[in-house]
Amino acid sequence: MSNTLxxxxxxxxxxxxxxxxxxxxDQADRFIDYMFDATVLGKECRQIRMNANERDIDKIxxxxxxxxxxxxxxxxGVNAAVTFSKVxxxxxxxxxxxxxxxxSLEDNIEGEDLEDHIARLMATQFGNDLEDLAINGxxxxxxxxxxxxxxxxxxxxxxxxxxxxxxxxxxRLQFNKALKAMPRNYMQRRQELSFYSGSNAIQxxxxxxxxxxxxxxxxxxxxxxxxxxxxxxxxGFISSYAFGIPVxxxxxxDETADGTYSGxxxxxGHLELTYPKNRLWGIKREVKIYRNFxxxxxxxxxxxxxxxxxxxxxxxxxxxxxxxKLVA
Numbered sequence: 271m272s273n274t275l276x277x278x279x280x281x282x283x284x285x286x287x288x289x290x291x292x293x294x295x296d297q298a299d300r301f302i303d304y305m306f307d308a309t310v311l312g313k314e315c316r317q318i319r320m321n322a323n324e325r326d327i328d329k330i331x332x333x334x335x336x337x338x339x340x341x342x343x344x345x346x347g348v349n350a351a352v353t354f355s356k357v358x359x360x361x362x363x364x365x366x367x368x369x370x371x372x373x374s375l376e377d378n379i380e381g382e383d384l385e386d387h388i389a390r391l392m393a394t395q396f397g398n399d400l401e402d403l404a405i406n407g408x409x410x411x412x413x414x415x416x417x418x419x420x421x422x423x424x425x426x427x428x429x430x431x432x433x434x435x436x437x438x439x440x441x442r443l444q445f446n447k448a449l450k451a452m453p454r455n456y457m458q459r460r461q462e463l464s465f466y467s468g469s470n471a472i473q474x475x476x477x478x479x480x481x482x483x484x485x486x487x488x489x490x491x492x493x494x495x496x497x498x499x500x501x502x503x504x505x506g507f508i509s510s511y512a513f514g515i516p517v518x519x520x521x522x523x524d525e526t527a528d529g530t531y532s533g534x535x536x537x538x539g540h541l542e543l544t545y546p547k548n549r550l551w552g553i554k555r556e557v558k559i560y561r562n563f564x565x566x567x568x569x570x571x572x573x574x575x576x577x578x579x580x581x582x583x584x585x586x587x588x589x590x591x592x593x594x595k596l597v598a
Contacts, residue, residue, distance in 0.1 A: 298557040301393055308397035310520050311405065311422075311466075315549035316583070318359060323577055325552060326356045329584070359552035361577035362418045364403070366396045368572040392574060402522050404551060404580045422549055422580055423524070423590070426542065430588035437531055437595045440467060440475040440541060444591050445512035448543040451589045462545050464516050467594070468523035471539040474597045475517075476510060515543075529593050536598055541591040548588060550581040 293301060302319065306312045318325065338348070370388070399415060407421030420428075431451045435444050445465065452463070467475075510517045525539035554577035562571045582588055 293557045293559060295555060298555050301557055302553060302555070304390060304393040305397035305400070308394040309401040310518075310522070311546075311549060312397065312401050312551055314546040315551045316547040318550060318552045320359065320361065320552050320554045320577075323361050323554065325359045327359060327550065327581070327583060329355045329357070357550070357581045357583055359550060359579050359581050360419075361552055361554055361579040364400065364415070364418065364576055364578050366392065366399065366574040368392055368395075368574070370570050370572070372568045372570065388572075392572065396574060396576070398522075400553075400576075400578055403578075404549075405520070405522050406524050407580070419579060422582060423540070423542075425580075425582050426585065426588050426590045427592070429585040430544075430582070430590055431586075433589065433591045434531065435538075435541070435591045435593040435595070437529055437534060437538075437593055439478065439595050439597055440471045440539075441478065442512065444541055444594065445515075445517075448541060448589045448591050449513060449515075452543060453586060456545075456587045459545070460515070463543060464518055464546055465512055466518050466520050466523070466542040466544075468525040468539040469519055469521045470525050470596050471523075471541070471594050472510070472517060472519050477597075479510075525596055527592075529595070531593055534593070537596045538592070539594045539596060541594055543589040543591075544582075544587060548583050550583055552579045552581070553577070 299319070306317065318327070368388075368391075403415055403418055403421060405421050405423055406416055407419050408416055408424050409418075409420055411417040426432075431453075433444075433447045433451050438444065448465070449457075456463075523539055525537055527538045527540075528534060529536075529538045556577065558575040560573045560575075562573070563569075564571060
């Protein structure tokens with residue numbers, strides 16, 4: 271990342287004490303790129319860089335079976351109806367505060383590279399926090415960040431296909447139910463679908479595949495059916511396959527939820543099935559970074575502002591299996 275990214279932040283000749291600046295288009299895009307690199311779902315969802323606070327995403331839909339038998343020399347044509355709709359991406363202003371002591375700037379071993387390091391830290395932290403909001407956003411929350419807007423999970427619960435996991439740990443029955451809940455017209459693009467679940471839910475699933483109480487034949491069959499067990503890779507790594515569809519780990523999925531079924535106890539997570547690009551992540555290109563020196567503390571405070579929002583483009587192509595129990 272070029273040092274020009276923080277030119278208006280670090281260089282007091284430009285901003286001075288209490289100053290700040292609006293990154294130019296290239297700098298803002300560079301900052302946003304690095305911010306996305308720190309995410310799991312942010313890297314594969316549909317990223318929309320906006321020039322306004324809101325943007326309408328137009329959709330065109332047609333019904334099933336619009337082709338018809340043609341009869342020679344007879345006009346039997348009936349024009350198929352086309353449905354126009356839209357989803358609105360609305361951004362909210364989000365702030366990141368960052369503070370460094372003067373000693374850290376003077377005595378660091380990185381020298382001039384510290385500016386670059388600061389930019390990466392700011393972008394990485396911001397990316398992680400924004401993805402947390404994108405996934406777990408809930409206007410009913412008391413958390414100062416999470417309450418900003420409803421994230422993908424809440425949006426899916428309100429309008430997608432929801433299946434009850436009935437308090438079972440993640441297993442092939444739940445994968446099977448999710449696939450059956452997906453409308454058949456989307457199953458024609460089966461190879462583009464992905465499963466998503468939290469780290470602990472997937473770990474429970476992988477552990478169940480190596481249960482020594484079962485027979486070697488069953489273990490071999492499970493391995494063939496689900497694909498390789500995870501041995502390496504960072505967050506978002508494809509941990510396994512279920513019925514030929516990749517199962518992707520999303521560490522920021524909430525796995526501390528209460529079950530909603532009778533007699534529920536313990537922690538619960540969930541499983542999602544959708545197309546990666548069905549999730550929309552909108553971010554306004556107008557990135558602001560401010561710098562302020564506190565004399566009595568001998569520290570430098572940085573503040574970053576962005577406008578950010580999420581949506582699901584097609585709720586009909588999204589399946590959620592909730593009440594997935596975690597092993598204690």
